[in-house]
Amino acid sequence: xxxxxxxxxxxxxxxxxxxxxxxxxxxxxxxxxxxxxxxxxxxxxxxxxxxxxxxxxxxxxxxxxxxxxxxxxxxxxxxxxxxxxxxxxxxxxxxxxxxxxxxxxxxxxxxxxxxxxxxxxxxxxxxxxxxxxxxxxxxxxxxxxxxxxxxxxxxxxxxxxxxxxxxxxxxxxxxxxxxxxxxxxxxxxxxxxxxxxxxxxxxxxxxxxxxxxxxxxx
Amino acid sequence: xxxxxxxxxxxxxxxxxxxxxxxxxxxxxxxxxxxxxxxxxxxxxxxxxxxxxxxxxxxxxxxxxxxxxxxxxxxxxxxxxxxxxxxxxxxxxxxxxxxxxxxxxxxxxxxxxxxxxxxxxxxxxxxxxxxxxxxxxxxxxxxxxxxxxxxxxxxxxxxxxxxxxxxxxxxxxxxxxxxxxxxxxxxxxxxxxxxxxxxxxxxxxxxxxxxxxxxxxxxxxxxxxxxxxxxxxxxxxxxxxxxxxxxxxxxxxxxxxxxxxxxxxxxxxxxxxxxxxxxxxxxxxxx
Numbered sequence: 001x002x003x004x005x006x007x008x009x010x011x012x013x014x015x016x017x018x019x020x021x022x023x024x025x026x027x028x029x030x031x032x033x034x035x036x037x038x039x040x041x042x043x044x045x046x047x048x049x050x051x052x053x054x055x056x057x058x059x060x061x062x063x064x065x066x067x068x069x070x071x072x073x074x075x076x077x078x079x080x081x082x083x084x085x086x087x088x089x090x091x092x093x094x095x096x097x098x099x100x101x102x103x104x105x106x107x108x109x110x111x112x113x114x115x116x117x118x119x120x121x122x123x124x125x126x127x128x129x130x131x132x133x134x135x136x137x138x139x140x141x142x143x144x145x146x147x148x149x150x151x152x153x154x155x156x157x158x159x160x161x162x163x164x165x166x167x168x169x170x171x172x173x174x175x176x177x178x179x180x181x182x183x184x185x186x187x188x189x190x191x192x193x194x195x196x197x198x199x200x201x202x203x204x205x206x207x208x209x210x211x212x213x214x215x216x217x218x
Numbered sequence: 219x220x221x222x223x224x225x226x227x228x229x230x231x232x233x234x235x236x237x238x239x240x241x242x243x244x245x246x247x248x249x250x251x252x253x254x255x256x257x258x259x260x261x262x263x264x265x266x267x268x269x270x271x272x273x274x275x276x277x278x279x280x281x282x283x284x285x286x287x288x289x290x291x292x293x294x295x296x297x298x299x300x301x302x303x304x305x306x307x308x309x310x311x312x313x314x315x316x317x318x319x320x321x322x323x324x325x326x327x328x329x330x331x332x333x334x335x336x337x338x339x340x341x342x343x344x345x346x347x348x349x350x351x352x353x354x355x356x357x358x359x360x361x362x363x364x365x366x367x368x369x370x371x372x373x374x375x376x377x378x379x380x381x382x383x384x385x386x387x388x389x390x391x392x393x394x395x396x397x398x399x400x401x402x403x404x405x406x407x408x409x410x411x412x413x414x415x416x417x418x419x420x421x422x423x424x425x426x427x428x429x430x431x432x433x434x435x436x437x438x439x440x441x442x443x444x445x446x447x448x449x450x451x452x453x454x455x456x457x458x459x460x461x462x463x464x465x466x467x468x469x470x471x472x473x474x475x476x477x478x479x480x481x482x483x484x485x486x487x488x489x490x491x492x493x494x495x496x497x498x499x500x501x502x503x504x505x
Contacts (some may be wrong), residue, residue, distance in 0.1 A: 010337040024364045032367035054274055092455065127391040129383055130373045174459045177383050198374060199274035216471050
């Protein structure tokens with residue numbers, strides 16, 4: 001009888017503790033998303049505005065618009081053959097991911113002062129991997145109309161638009177999940193996005209159309 | 219019936235309480251450190267400030283990077299993941315040798331069966347070893363979740379979390395609770411299998427304290443061997459973590475956990491357990 005009472009008491013304490021802890025966790029989490037950035041994913045071809053959002057590449061890009069055109073995943077030999085260029089600095093180089101975006105200055109009136117640093121736009125691979133390992137020499141080769149600057153920075157006159165090619169360097173160890181994989185395998189297999197803005201709206205621009213096989217359109 | 223007895227012995231002995239106590243002390247130390255770190259960083263990011271732009275990295279302030287598994291530099295966390303093999307084995311790993319020494323196991327085998335005895339002992343070892351490793355982490359997680367919100371980690375904060383592309387990493391950024399419990403399950407299974415190694419070791423070594431310390435010494439020596447290996451040019455590009463002292467930590471540290479390597483470790487431990495059972499079935503208990 002005494003043992004039964006003890007057991008009931010222990011069970012009661014456990015129930016009360018569980019309810020209290022659960023209640024506390026609910027209270028702590030009830031407004032956890034209040035200041036979190038709102039993620040919006042835009043499809044290839046859609047026009048995305050920077051607005052007043054913060055980002056890695058666009059602290060002063062209000063009035064600019066971007067849309068994704070074409071993404072190519074190339075091996076170093078293919079890049080050498082096509083552009084007569086070989087990156088000699090990067091060790092363990094596996095390839096390149098060259099993203100073409102169309103940038104338009106819709107309403108920014110401060111040309112020459114405000115613009116975009118294309119080399120600072122992060123490339124997202126899957127949900128957990130991100131790079132802005134940018135090749136500035138190849139950027140200059142691919143974008144002869146843009147004067148050489150750091151991190152591919154440029155600005156456009158109001159109403160002007162330009163196709164910009166952003167070359168990301170892929171070296172081994174950034175994306176791999178398994179010792180049997182290479183970064184190129186992961187890059188080809190995963191969804192790829194450009195992270196245009198980060199806060200308050202986190203705008204991700206998907207680089208492939210739905211149904212398009214990633215990395216096979218090169 | 220024998221299983222119940224073995225479980226009672228495993229969970230009601232001073233060495234189990236000592237192991238669990240040390241684990242809990244580490245867990246509380248990590249919690250206190252992370253709570254103070256959170257309160258400083260919370261002010262830094264000004265979560266409840268007036269301007270929303272002050273909070274643009276608020277996703278860094280998440281329980282998933284402040285619990286012991288996400289903490290890689292507080293004293294509690296470092297000590298806990300360093301000595302876990304010792305704790306997991308100390309809880310009950312000494313018992314089989316002790317029973318062999320006094321002949322108690324012969325009595326139990328004669329009253330039940332050899333299979334029942336070894337299976338009950340093995341299950342008790344598995345559960346006690348796993349519990350000693352996982353319970354302090356679980357308590358730390360619950361304490362952390364009671365004070366720090368469970369915000370969804372974003373990849374932009376990977377430098378803060380230290381989780382890039384290792385074992386289960388995509389889950390961390392999509393379903394972080396599943397990631398955490400995935401690691402707790404892995405830790406439980408690994409510690410349980412490690413505790414079972416003592417059955418095997420006890421067949422060859424008579425001193426129970428050497429039996430308790432041996433798995434820890436082996437893992438420590440293996441870790442040091444790896445660190446020595448990485449000094450050579452040929453091994454510098456290795457990015458996967460081979461040492462359980464590191465890959466069982468949800469945060470991972472410098473190198474990434476790899477599913478294949480983790481699988482090999484679990485397979486080897488499991489096979490050694492199976493081999494032991496086959497071997498012990500044919501053995502004379504009077505030996």
